Amino acid sequence: MSEKPADGNLDAAADGEGNDTLSLLMKHVSIRQFQKKPLSEEQLAAIIGAGQMASTSSNVQAYSVIAVTEPALKADLAGLAGNQVYIEQCPVFLVWCADLYRLRQVTNPHLKGADSYEDSMENFIVATVDAALAAQNAAVAAESLGLGIVYIGGIRNQIAAVSELLGLPELVYPVFGMCIGYPEGSPGQRPRLPMQAVLHRERYDAKATVEQVKAYDEEMQAYLSARTGGVNNTPWSAIMAKRLAEPIRLHMKDFLQSKGFMQK
Template identity: 75%
Template sequence: MNDTLSLLMNHRSIRKYLDKPVSEEQLRAVVAAGQMASTSSNIQAYSIIAVTDQEKKRRLAGLAGNQAYIIECPVFLVWCADLYRLKKSTEAHSGDKETYEDSTENFIVATVDAALAAQNAAIAAESLGLGIVYIGGVRNSIADFSEALELPDLVYPV
């Protein structure tokens, strides 16, 4: 077994964090690793929001089912499927033609791209000795969560 396989096989969801910040260098490395994930047609139809403000984390924790991990973690990364960027980047070229950013295909592409990027980032974080846990409760109140993050149309947290 090599180091990569060992890291993957030893993954654990971590729900208790040290009272220690994540450095800017660590955060940049984690996000950069996420950006290197496979992506459909190189669209990278996702955005990442790093939440460090305690009050905002408290609000998001409440919306996600009162999950204390959101409040206690030093940085809460919200992985969003982002079709707004796709729409904006193609508007100048589409003219009067129908666009498909709101199609089922692109919904799946954006959701999968966000999940793949998040998984790459999770592995990178673990390789740096950081603990991670995915928060599925984000999807319990997607509209409220999106409003709290001030997300534009066609962007939703995954």
């Protein structure tokens, strides 16, 4: 068994030096400005193909992807997602969907009237996780081709309208969107929590994970102050408090149940 690095060396051990894959992962930034240069069909196929090779629970592959390139449709989706203009600017907008419809349809002939649980809470989780795993594989593949991406959770702001616009059947819901294209410039990389806050040894360390946020608050204050010219230096914990105090997308439970999810 290899020796684990001392906690003080965790960040150094993860810098990706000498490893192209790690280096690519450690350089990730969200891109919100794109060149007008289009993606080729070969690039899109490579990106989706990489997504398909992600891990999937029991090989159910319970997700689908909708590639949107029509300007008018991208404009409609941008409006529904909170007027995020980069959805219109990017050459390809991918909508990643948890999809249990396909599974239900193709398994039904084999069940011969037996009970089926595609609408269970567990299978909802499986489909959502499958979509996320495939999307992250695709994101890394896109970045390896010199492209940039940004995830769009705002696709769930008016999720019923988005679903109708995209023709999503029962047991399919849009988990998030993803803009893909050639970056127009590159923003600075946002600091992450210290590794000691998220990496626990053998048991969950409730005290340590909270204590680590103190240093991160200071780091984020410095980052935001530098980025905004001193206008904003709000600590991360205060930003998160504001977020948790907002009733964001409380329609999701009713919508998902109306689409046939989480019935059992």
